[in-house]
Amino acid sequence: MSDTPYFKHHVFFCMNTRDDGRESCGPRGAEQAQKHAKKRCKQLDINGEGKVRINQAGCLDRCEHGPVLVVYPEGTWYTYVDTSDIDEIIDSHLVGGKPVERLKIK
Amino acid sequence: MSDTPYFKHHVFFCMNTRDDGRESCGPRGAEQAQKHAKKRCKQLDINGEGKVRINQAGCLDRCEHGPVLVVYPEGTWYTYVDTSDIDEIIDSHLVGGKPVERLKIK
Numbered sequence: 001m002s003d004t005p006y007f008k009h010h011v012f013f014c015m016n017t018r019d020d021g022r023e024s025c026g027p028r029g030a031e032q033a034q035k036h037a038k039k040r041c042k043q044l045d046i047n048g049e050g051k052v053r054i055n056q057a058g059c060l061d062r063c064e065h066g067p068v069l070v071v072y073p074e075g076t077w078y079t080y081v082d083t084s085d086i087d088e089i090i091d092s093h094l095v096g097g098k099p100v101e102r103l104k105i106k
Numbered sequence: 107m108s109d110t111p112y113f114k115h116h117v118f119f120c121m122n123t124r125d126d127g128r129e130s131c132g133p134r135g136a137e138q139a140q141k142h143a144k145k146r147c148k149q150l151d152i153n154g155e156g157k158v159r160i161n162q163a164g165c166l167d168r169c170e171h172g173p174v175l176v177v178y179p180e181g182t183w184y185t186y187v188d189t190s191d192i193d194e195i196i197d198s199h200l201v202g203g204k205p206v207e208r209l210k211i212k
Contacts, residue, residue: 005181012118012163057118065125072178075111090160106112 007053012065012071016059024059025067029082033067036083040090052094061092065105078103114160116178117143122165123182130165131173135188146196155205158193158200171211184209 010078013034017026028050038054041047047054062068069089070077080086087104090097119140123132146159147153153160168183170172175195176183182205186192191209198204 002179005178006168006183010176010178010181012161053167055166056164060161060167062161069118070112072116073181075113075116075179077112106176 003051005073006049007051009074010055011051011052011069011074011094012055012057012060012088013069014060014062014067015056016063018059018063023063024065026099028067029065033080033083037086040087041094044090044095045089046095060103062105066106074079074099077105079105089099110156111179112155114156115158115180116161117158117173117175117200118161118163118166118178119143120164120166120168120173121162122169124165124169129169129172131169134173136173139175139186139189139192141189143192143196146193147200150196150201158183169212180205183211186212 013029013030014025016024018024021077041052041054046052060068060070065079068077068079078089088100089091092100119136120131121136122130124130140162147158147160152158166174166176170186174183175186184195186209193207198206
């Protein structure tokens with residue numbers, strides 16, 4: 001952990017859609033949320049090396065909390081309901097460095 | 107960083123295939139490598155909460171080093187050529203806690 005991370009905050013959105021009837025993040029707005037986050041970070045000019053990367057990911061195996069995302073290297077896990085929650089995570093955590101306690105999952 | 111991470115090592119394989127002719131990880135064996143890693147971690151019984159998670163990810167934006175993967179929360183980036191490199195990353199880094207210097211990218 002001594003090196004400066006390539007991305008200051010690397011955000012992974014679970015995009016998985018289960019086809020076995022179990023709950024999953026995909027049908028709960030993950031794609032829209034991820035696109036929204038990517039667009040907003042570009043608008044804020046916080047994306048890129050040394051800054052923020054918004055990524056798609058396969059199943060993060062926390063389906064029961066879905067939709068979920070995780071921010072590394074902090075390892076902070078979030079759930080969200082809509083894009084206003086995503087905005088709060090971006091503004092408070094990614095820009096301000098202050099995690100959003102009400103959306104965190106353990 | 108004070109909390110114990112949900113996954114001790116969370117590994118993301120870039121699975122992206124570019125359709126614009128530029129280099130990308132997908133055509134360089136990313137899918138085979140990710141499946142291999144997932145299977146091997148299951149065989150070693152190191153996958154799951156508090157242990158290792160092998161994930162697929164969209165473009166990690168380091169195409170020029172592809173194929174690439176990143177291990178969090180350490181933030182260690184690797185390139186690899188084949189599944190023997192993947193085995194070395196699993197055995198040395200994920201099991202032994204010792205990064206594989208020769209495969210690291212900055």
